[in-house]
Amino acid sequence: MDTLSYKTVSANKETADKQWFVVDAEGQTVGRLASKVAKIIRGKHKVNFTPHADCGDNVIVINAEKVSFSGTKLVNKEYMRYTGYPGGQRFTSAEEMLRKHPTRLIEKAVKGMLPKNKLGNQLFTNLKVYVGTEHKQEAQKPTVLNLDTFKL
Numbered sequence: 179m180d181t182l183s184y185k186t187v188s189a190n191k192e193t194a195d196k197q198w199f200v201v202d203a204e205g206q207t208v209g210r211l212a213s214k215v216a217k218i219i220r221g222k223h224k225v226n227f228t229p230h231a232d233c234g235d236n237v238i239v240i241n242a243e244k245v246s247f248s249g250t251k252l253v254n255k256e257y258m259r260y261t262g263y264p265g266g267q268r269f270t271s272a273e274e275m276l277r278k279h280p281t282r283l284i285e286k287a288v289k290g291m292l293p294k295n296k297l298g299n300q301l302f303t304n305l306k307v308y309v310g311t312e313h314k315q316e317a318q319k320p321t322v323l324n325l326d327t328f329k330l
Contacts, residue, residue, distance in 0.1 A: 199235055206245055232297065237306070238307075239284055240308050241310065243310075
């Protein structure tokens with residue numbers, strides 16, 4: 179039997195068919211939105227998914243300020259950061275983060291669902307988040323993606 183006839187072809191950065199998608203975050207729950215976007219960025223929805231390569235798509239999230247939280251997470255959920263100085267631990271509620279930095283809220287949720295290594299850092303650059311409906315990636319001709327009907 180010819181062994182070359184059944185070799186598995188592993189996708190890499192050059193052979194990946196990368197596309198651009200626009201996702202509207204209006205009315206979406208933050209965690210569900212972030213998990214679906216992370217799967218698209220990682221490329222897990224493709225048949226040629228390779229765990230060690232960037233074979234995912236680029237995602238543009240618009241209307242970041244119109245996301246929702248389930249239950250009492252808007253008031254009770256806290257985000258922690260550290261300034262680097264003694265006693266420099268700072269806490270921000272989800273409500274305050276949504277009011278001041280809505281893009282950072284979605285970026286933080288998606289980044290937490292990506293791998294914690296060099297590949298994860300590189301995959302994170304495939305995400306663009308914007309407040310409002312305008313974005314700067316019109317030249318890439320992104321297709322609108324409805325996450326409610328998209329099968330993952």
